Amino acid sequence: MQIVTQTAFTPWASLGGGILIGLSAVMVMALFGRIAGIAGISQGALGAIVPLQGAARDRDWRWAFLLGLLAAPLAILAFGGSVVQTVPQNLPAMGIAGLLVGVGTALGSGCTSGHGVCGLARLSRRSLAAVATFMAAGFVTVFVIRHVMGGL
Amino acid sequence: MRILWGFLSGLVFGLGLVISGMSDPAKVLNFLDLAGSWDPSLAFVMGGATITTFLGYRMAWRRPAPVLDTSFDIPTNRRIDRPLLTGAALFGIGWGIGGFCPGPAFTALPLLAPGTLVFVPAMLVGLWIGARIKARGLSDMKGASA
Numbered sequence: 001m002q003i004v005t006q007t008a009f010t011p012w013a014s015l016g017g018g019i020l021i022g023l024s025a026v027m028v029m030a031l032f033g034r035i036a037g038i039a040g041i042s043q044g045a046l047g048a049i050v051p052l053q054g055a056a057r058d059r060d061w062r063w064a065f066l067l068g069l070l071a072a073p074l075a076i077l078a079f080g081g082s083v084v085q086t087v088p089q090n091l092p093a094m095g096i097a098g099l100l101v102g103v104g105t106a107l108g109s110g111c112t113s114g115h116g117v118c119g120l121a122r123l124s125r126r127s128l129a130a131v132a133t134f135m136a137a138g139f140v141t142v143f144v145i146r147h148v149m150g151g152l
Numbered sequence: 153m154r155i156l157w158g159f160l161s162g163l164v165f166g167l168g169l170v171i172s173g174m175s176d177p178a179k180v181l182n183f184l185d186l187a188g189s190w191d192p193s194l195a196f197v198m199g200g201a202t203i204t205t206f207l208g209y210r211m212a213w214r215r216p217a218p219v220l221d222t223s224f225d226i227p228t229n230r231r232i233d234r235p236l237l238t239g240a241a242l243f244g245i246g247w248g249i250g251g252f253c254p255g256p257a258f259t260a261l262p263l264l265a266p267g268t269l270v271f272v273p274a275m276l277v278g279l280w281i282g283a284r285i286k287a288r289g290l291s292d293m294k295g296a297s298a
Contacts, residue, residue: 004185004189011192013172014200017168017171018172018197018200018204021168021172021174022204022208023164025201027164029213029218030211031154031219032220033222035225038255039279046279053286054287061154063158064154065158065159070166070258070259072163075163076170083170084173085175085260086178087268088249094250095270097250098275100249102278103239104239105243105278106278106282106283106286107282108237108243109227109229109286112253117201118205122226124230125232134244135244137248138247
């Protein structure tokens, strides 16, 4: 049973956090000339461990970027902040979800950051089509799980 | 230099994810729950990030080349094809089940929630499988293409 956790509407924190995400995407473009898509960055980093066709070769900054992502919540905790998080507890469902997210972003060449933030900022119609598709799929999936199945 | 700036870029991205609430699956799932406990916060995340990137990219592209690399590498594919839409649909379903997309899943990893510890390895396996399917072509794949 998936319990719905109520969350507060946080327009200012979300806007501020969004601007930081955008700033990072601009840093990656200005410094490395690349799209800051996390799926693509992960694939490039993964390509250093296992053979992966089509993975990017410039792995140095990609590994460092992922370490930076991992360091972020620890930095917030170290400076006395709090990180609020409720992760679904149905582990088989989380395994299936992870698999779908991995396969889907590899096949679709991008995720919320690559197609969403960077693609929309480039005014790419291909990215807009991807964003419309994954948003629609997300809305339908949550509707079916919560309002048809009554939770996982 | 590349390592240091790569790390800092990732750190800023991760701080943005945590501060914005995007790294909390409960918030993501509530954003996707239009018919229930809808939380519109994530529209502000996407808006703030996309507008900042739109403006910043145009400043970055005024230079002939990026600071730490030889050339800009920007996707040139414009085709709205079957792998794109099938992949995006599969991703959206997984996003709706778990409340994680790739970035937030990584930032959530050090907090060691059991759901995250299952999700991230499964996602990495998925990325590997997806890359293989894409490389082999989609001719023999029966997908729910939109």
